[in-house]
Amino acid sequence: MNESENNFESLRRLLALKRHEIPPPGYFNNLPGQIMARLRAGEADAPQGITAPSWLLKFFQAFEAKPAYVSSFACSLCLLLLFGIIYAERPDATEKPSIFSALTTPPVSLVDAKSAVYSSSQPTGLMVNTNPVFSLEPVAMLFGQQNPLAQPVSLSLPGGN
Amino acid sequence: MAEPAARQDPESPAPVDEEALVRRARRGDLGAYDELVRRYQERIYATIYHMTSNHEDANDLAQESFIKAFQALKTFKGGSSFYTWLYRIAVNKTINFLKQRKNRTHMSLNDLDFNAEHDPDLVALISDKTPRREAGLTELQEKLNAAMLKLSEPHRLVVVLHDVQGLSHDEIARIMECNIGTVRSRLFYARQQLQGYLSDYLRPT
Numbered sequence: 001m002n003e004s005e006n007n008f009e010s011l012r013r014l015l016a017l018k019r020h021e022i023p024p025p026g027y028f029n030n031l032p033g034q035i036m037a038r039l040r041a042g043e044a045d046a047p048q049g050i051t052a053p054s055w056l057l058k059f060f061q062a063f064e065a066k067p068a069y070v071s072s073f074a075c076s077l078c079l080l081l082l083f084g085i086i087y088a089e090r091p092d093a094t095e096k097p098s099i100f101s102a103l104t105t106p107p108v109s110l111v112d113a114k115s116a117v118y119s120s121s122q123p124t125g126l127m128v129n130t131n132p133v134f135s136l137e138p139v140a141m142l143f144g145q146q147n148p149l150a151q152p153v154s155l156s157l158p159g160g161n
Numbered sequence: 162m163a164e165p166a167a168r169q170d171p172e173s174p175a176p177v178d179e180e181a182l183v184r185r186a187r188r189g190d191l192g193a194y195d196e197l198v199r200r201y202q203e204r205i206y207a208t209i210y211h212m213t214s215n216h217e218d219a220n221d222l223a224q225e226s227f228i229k230a231f232q233a234l235k236t237f238k239g240g241s242s243f244y245t246w247l248y249r250i251a252v253n254k255t256i257n258f259l260k261q262r263k264n265r266t267h268m269s270l271n272d273l274d275f276n277a278e279h280d281p282d283l284v285a286l287i288s289d290k291t292p293r294r295e296a297g298l299t300e301l302q303e304k305l306n307a308a309m310l311k312l313s314e315p316h317r318l319v320v321v322l323h324d325v326q327g328l329s330h331d332e333i334a335r336i337m338e339c340n341i342g343t344v345r346s347r348l349f350y351a352r353q354q355l356q357g358y359l360s361d362y363l364r365p366t
Contacts, residue, residue, distance in 0.1 A: 011355055015305070
C-alpha cells in the first residue's frame with residue numbers, strides 16, 4: 001500500500017500541473033457580465049406565465065438534479081405502455097361490452113322491430129343495419145347488379161318541352 | 162487559478178453574507194447573484210474545464226450552470242451549502258454533456274501560467290528522473306489531459322475534485338451524492354488507471 005501511495009504521490013504532483021492551466025486573460029472579468037446579460041435577456045423574453053406552474057418546474061428540476069429520476073420515470077412510462085398493449089390484446093378485453101358501447105347501442109327490441117318491418121316490406125337487396133359497429137365485410141350487391149330501385153327519369157314540362 | 166483555488170476551504174467566503182446573497186438572489190436580485198457568480202466562477206469553471214479538457218465547452222457549461230442555478234434558486238432549501246448545491250448542478254450538467262458527446266473528444270487546452278515553470282514538483286517531473294526526460298511541460302499537459310479523458314466520468318470527477326481542486330472526501334461525497342467509501346474506492350481505482358496511462362512520465366519507484 002505504501003509503495004502505491006508513493007506512486008500516487010508522484011501522480012499527484014503531476015496532476016498539480018492542471019492547476020497551472022489558466023483561461024485566456026480577462027476571462028473571469030467577462031464571465032459574470034455574460035451570465036447576467038443572458039439572465040436579463042431570458043427574463044425579458046420569458047412570458048410571465050412560465051414561472052407560474054412551479055410544480056412543473058420542480059418536476060423538471062428534479063430530473064436535472066438527479067438524472068436517475070429520468071430513468072425511473074421513463075421506465076415507468078414504458079411499463080405503462082407495455083401493460084396497455086398487453087391488456088388491449090387480451091381476447092376477453094375486446095369482447096367485454098364497455099360502458100360506452102352499452103350507452104350508444106339503441107335498445108334491441110326497438111331496433112329489431114324497425115329493421116324487421118323495413119326489410120320485409122322492401123326486398124331490395126340493400127342491407128339495412130342499425131348496428132353501430134361498422135362491418136368490414138364487402139357488400140357484393142352494391143356494384144355487381146343493377147339497382148332495382150333506379151328508374152329512368154322523364155321530365156315533362158307543362159309547356160310541352 | 163495558479164494557486165490551487167479549491168485548496169482553500171469552500172465555506173470560507175463569509176457564509177453569513179452568502180446566505181443573505183442567496184436570499185436576495187432568490188427574490189430576483191441580479192446584483193446579489195452577480196456577486197455569487199464572482200465568488201464561485203473560478204472553481205466552477207475549473208471543475209468543468211478539468212472534466213472536459215476544452216475551454217469553449219467549459220465556458221458554455223459554466224454559463225449554463227449559473228443560469229440554471231439562478232432559475233432553480235427557489236427550490237434551494239438550504240439543506241446543503243449554496244456552494245455544494247451549485248457544484249452539484251455544474252457536475253450534473255457536465256456529466257450529461259460528456260455522455261452526449263461520448264465519442265468526440267476534442268481538447269482545447271488552456272495555457273499554463275508562468276508559475277508552472279518554477280513549480281519544483283513539475284520541474285522534478287521533467288528532470289532526468291523520468292523516462293521521458295525530454296518531455297516539456299506542454300507535452301506533459303497534453304498527455305495528462307488525454308489520460309484524464311480516458312477515465313470514466315465518475316472516476317475523472319473524483320480525481321478532479323480531490324487531486325486538482327483539493328476538496329475533501331466528505332465534500333465530494335456530498336456533491337456526488339454517494340458515500341465516502343465510494344469516493345475513496347473510485348479515487349483509488351482512478352489513480353491506478355492514470356498511473357498506468359502515465360507511467361512514462363512518472364518517477365520510477
